[in-house]
Amino acid sequence: MDLSGEASSGTRILTARHISADKSLPETNIAINSTLLCHSHSPNPDFASYFSALHLYAWVIWILGLVVLLIICSLYIVTLRSALKHWRDKFSHVIVVLSIYPIVAATAFVTLILPRSRVPCEAIAQEAVMIALYHFFCLVVAECGGSEQFVRSANGADLETRVMPCCCWPCCVIPRPKFHKKTLMRLRYLVLQIPIVQGLIYFIIVILWSEDYMLYHRNFVYFQPFIAASILSGMWGVVMLVRAAMSVGRAPRPRFLAVQLVLIIVKLQCGLAKSLPDVINFSCILNLHPSVFVYIVHNSVMMVEMLLLSLLAWRIYSSPPGKDLEKVQRDRVVVAVLEDNAHSIDVRSVREGIDNKSFNNNNVVDD
Template identity: 25%
Template sequence: MNASEDNQLMEPSELSSQDSNSENNLTISLRAIPSVAEYYENMTAFVSLAIFVASLLTILNICIFSTTVSRMCRHLSKPLLQPSIMMVALYPIISVAALVTILVPYSWFMCHTVMHLMFMVGGPVFRTLLFRYVVSEQNYVKETGGEAVQLNTPPCCCCCFCLPMVVPTKAKLCISRYMVWQMPFWQGSIMLVMNILYYRDINLYHQVMYFFIPFIVCSIVMGAWSLQITVRMITKLRGDYQLRKKMFCLQLVVMLCKLQYLLLYDQLDGIPMGGEYPINHTVYKQTIINILILVEMVLVSMMVQSAYRTPIQVQVDEVNKEKEITRI
């Protein structure tokens, strides 16, 4: 008796259960993430080329970072040097995370978490750097002489247009500091829980992941709003330091590594790619997204290199010392 005769003798319920099982197996084979051994045993030309290109892009990003840091060491004073290097280092770290995702597909969620946390860590560092441009928060209050600041800035410009202008004080600057510093602690805790759920019980992760989204969005909006207000404040005193450009480069971390990632992750599901397990649709999708992020990080690193050309603090200090010597 052949297979077709067997199917004819089966009950309709048995046939439907077989069809549903085969569909589930097909879905699993297309979406499942392979282990490291399966991934490298079934390597394809596309994946090999992607690894080669990703490695070159990562090396290029590290080279740009090295030249930028070398210039900073020559032209920045010590108080500005450390936070500036930390800000520039965000982009090669993201590149390394994208490369690791291509090399080890199973680590994609952990690497995506690293990309996500780069903005959360960069926010407090950037705020520290902004106030070091004016020496300190107390010195800023002295220099401005109680000048009021507008709160109507992105990303809350639509809902905060009715808020009055605020005069910066020590207490209000402390609130602004907490609005930024909550990001690494709050979102770090959330992402730690999500990583544990993803790697221990993925079904539970898919059930509860949407409950975390409002907290993540509110935390990012609150931190970005405080940073935008701070940039506007410091720009009035240090308008030639390209602070808005530096802030835009920091925001690109969220836009490219979070928003773009989520959009492409869903959009690419509608395009058939790859084959059956292990080099399946998920592997191709992750590879394409991370190659795109690597290309964008190279471009952003070049923009960052341009933005952090100013200030040239060491040269300014040397000129001032020479003027004082000549006066004496």
């Protein structure tokens, strides 16, 4: 065989002798390939690839989300009309506190449509909750008659500082100061720092995200201690205020619960959704990165939760705050009646003793 002639006659493809054309290559693991393909998708997809991956499901999710959002906005208007009858003097604070439900639902709906808007929408939702916490603080103070009336009603009682999240060791050594106007002002500053500090932190986070998504993803963990310290200290101030308001006969706990649940959903549930794809190996669904699919489920569930909390807020703010005092007033009336009865019994016994003593003295004289 003339190899030089074979090579010069044209381009040829030579096949190894041990490979037969009739034999097919062994099939590789399809599950592993699909998982690798799944994780090769972008965790921050553009709208075109996101829409092509969802196909018909996109319209179903968006239409249902829009219906839920419209119901939440309608409930917000209805709740404001009901609250206007009973909370007229504190209506500005009520507007801000109740606005967190449509705002959080709207940010979740925008994220369902545009997945790349997740970080700024998350920042808007969390900042709305922080501002609502401060206005809830102002609402409780106004409900107690203002700062001066609140302090006067407390009558120099001790402020309960050993409450959540500082209720366990080593927080047992925290002193209990007297509830004065300066103490209330310190509580106000402790709560006011939440929207300020959180706003600055998320401003930096959004800048990192706009520069590079992976830069944000790698450095977000370093902001977590500052975020947690700010929120926990502010929540400590709110819980102390709620305890002080309960000691003077008010009952803001249901309204605080309605705000607190939104904070738990926005912070803890969102943090769980972020860490879930790193903890669990998800299979490829709808040609989307696992984190994107988790965010779809998370935002859909969050909209349903905002709907339920809007119904709870409508029920709470539809009743006047004076109804919370009925039980306290009844208890005070009972205590006052018992004290009057005890006082009258003491006076009657003293009078009877005096009469008996004079009667005995008269008997002695007669003898």
